[in-house]
Amino acid sequence: NDYYDPALKRGRAALLARSGVYVVDGDIADAELLAKLFDVAPFTHVLHLAAQAGVRHALVDPMSYVRANVAGLVALLEAARAADPQPAIVWASSSSVYGLNSHVPFSEHDRTDRPASLYAATKKAGEEIAHVYNHIYGLSLTALRFFTVYGPWGRPDMAYFFFTRDILAGRPITVYESSGGGTHQTTISRDFTYIDDIVKGCIGALDTAGRSTGSGGKKRGPAPFRTYNLGNTSPVPVTQLVDLLEKMLKVKAVRRVVKMPRNGDVPYTHANISLAQRELGYRPSTDLQTGLKKFVRWYLEYYNPELAVKQKQHGSSNGKGSRGRNGSTSSAR
Numbered sequence: 011n012d013y014y015d016p017a018l019k020r021g022r023a024a025l026l027a028r029s030g031v032y033v034v035d036g037d038i039a040d041a042e043l044l045a046k047l048f049d050v051a052p053f054t055h056v057l058h059l060a061a062q063a064g065v066r067h068a069l070v071d072p073m074s075y076v077r078a079n080v081a082g083l084v085a086l087l088e089a090a091r092a093a094d095p096q097p098a099i100v101w102a103s104s105s106s107v108y109g110l111n112s113h114v115p116f117s118e119h120d121r122t123d124r125p126a127s128l129y130a131a132t133k134k135a136g137e138e139i140a141h142v143y144n145h146i147y148g149l150s151l152t153a154l155r156f157f158t159v160y161g162p163w164g165r166p167d168m169a170y171f172f173f174t175r176d177i178l179a180g181r182p183i184t185v186y187e188s189s190g191g192g193t194h195q196t197t198i199s200r201d202f203t204y205i206d207d208i209v210k211g212c213i214g215a216l217d218t219a220g221r222s223t224g225s226g227g228k229k230r231g232p233a234p235f236r237t238y239n240l241g242n243t244s245p246v247p248v249t250q251l252v253d254l255l256e257k258m259l260k261v262k263a264v265r266r267v268v269k270m271p272r273n274g275d276v277p278y279t280h281a282n283i284s285l286a287q288r289e290l291g292y293r294p295s296t297d298l299q300t301g302l303k304k305f306v307r308w309y310l311e312y313y314n315p316e317l318a319v320k321q322k323q324h325g326s327s328n329g330k331g332s333r334g335r336n337g338s339t340s341s342a343r
């Protein structure tokens with residue numbers, strides 16, 4: 011789907027193809043396509059990441075969230091429960107299900123009945139729908155609540171990404187500040203989690219995802235139904251993210267500080283990851299400074315190769331480098 015620059019998706023698919031990963035272009039809600047896929051490949055495990063993922067975009071195109079995140083998940087669960095053998099499913103929920111929860115750090119036992127965005131509500135709905143498929147069909151299901159994931163090849167509609175693009179282009183960025191009142195945490199912050207740590211968490215979940223039925227439907231006992239936070243347990247104020255980007259890009263940001271609008275954003279996230287540590291062996295090891303450096307290096311090479319070379323040579327830059335690789339900048343915000 012073209013929510014953002016499909017060239018980025020094709021670039022990722024090309025990378026995956028080099029490691030022998032076969033990419034099928036289709037709609038996750040297409041039951042026929044899924045049935046065909048499960049026919050040709052006896053999947054033992056499914057890592058389900060397809061979704062409409064932008065928090066704020068749900069105000070713009072709400073039905074795309076219901077289609078991708080609810081209908082799409084049900085289509086996948088229907089194909090999985092009818093498959094033989096039934097695959098174990100690990101899928102991406104979201105820290106946004108904690109919504110207006112004020113108990114920090116967020117634990118998997120905290121309330122998740124006050125979502126702040128339609129996106130969060132579709133993710134929470136997904137968690138409850140998954141429970142039904144575990145209860146009725148014995149599907150092994152693991153929900154991973156990722157916390158603001160960033161890194162190379164990331165999403166251009168996320169703040170770390172479009173802040174980088176706008177700072178380099180000398181365009182102003184809008185930095186939200188909390189309207190204060192009520193929550194004790196006033197600085198807007200996120201438990202930013204580097205992509206490589208998230209990948210390790212996903213692999214830990216797949217490796218430990220027991221299945222309740224082998225081929226031929228032999229029952230193996232109650233199917234696992236699990237939920238884990240995958241975060242970095244070190245929330246950072248968004249203002250500090252901008253400070254770091256200014257240093258790495260060697261360009262001063264033009265900041266427009268505004269009160270956080272009621273657009274589905276939450277003031278802060280902070281993950282308690284002790285359950286994932288214990289049961290998945292999850293150990294995040296990349297702090298924001300280290301991870302952002304890798305993102306910025308990738309960004310410059312992908313969009314501004316000339317600037318990347320200059321920065322390497324002189325370690326300096328006016329940041330107004332030439333336009334990106336395809337002359338365009340990502341469109342989604």
Ligand SMILES: NC(=O)c1ccc[n+]([C@@H]2O[C@H](COP(=O)([O-])OP(=O)(O)OC[C@H]3O[C@@H](n4cnc5c(N)ncnc54)[C@H](O)[C@@H]3O)[C@@H](O)[C@H]2O)c1
Binds near residue numbers: 037063156165
């Ligand atoms: N990036 C984060 O900070 C973050 C945090 C928490 C949860 N998540 C979740 O992680 C998963 C991956 O998100 P991401 O950040 O990599 O975003 P992404 O947009 O890069 O990945 C989602 C992919 O799903 C595909 N998709 C969307 N609708 C589809 C449909 N109807 N049929 C088939 N494919 C469809 C998109 O083309 C896209 O490639 C999502 O489920 C998202 O909700 C992401």
Ligand SMILES: O=C(O)[C@H]1O[C@H](OP(=O)(O)OP(=O)(O)OC[C@H]2O[C@@H](n3ccc(=O)[nH]c3=O)[C@H](O)[C@@H]2O)[C@H](O)[C@@H](O)[C@@H]1O
Binds near residue numbers: 103277
């Ligand atoms: O953790 C999660 O589950 C969610 O993390 C991110 O959502 P978010 O943390 O809101 O990420 P951004 O949209 O990149 O925002 C990061 C921070 O920057 C702030 N922001 C955003 C946009 C902007 O213009 N200015 C600004 O200050 C936001 O309020 C937020 O505090 C992803 O976009 C979601 O897909 C994911 O589900």
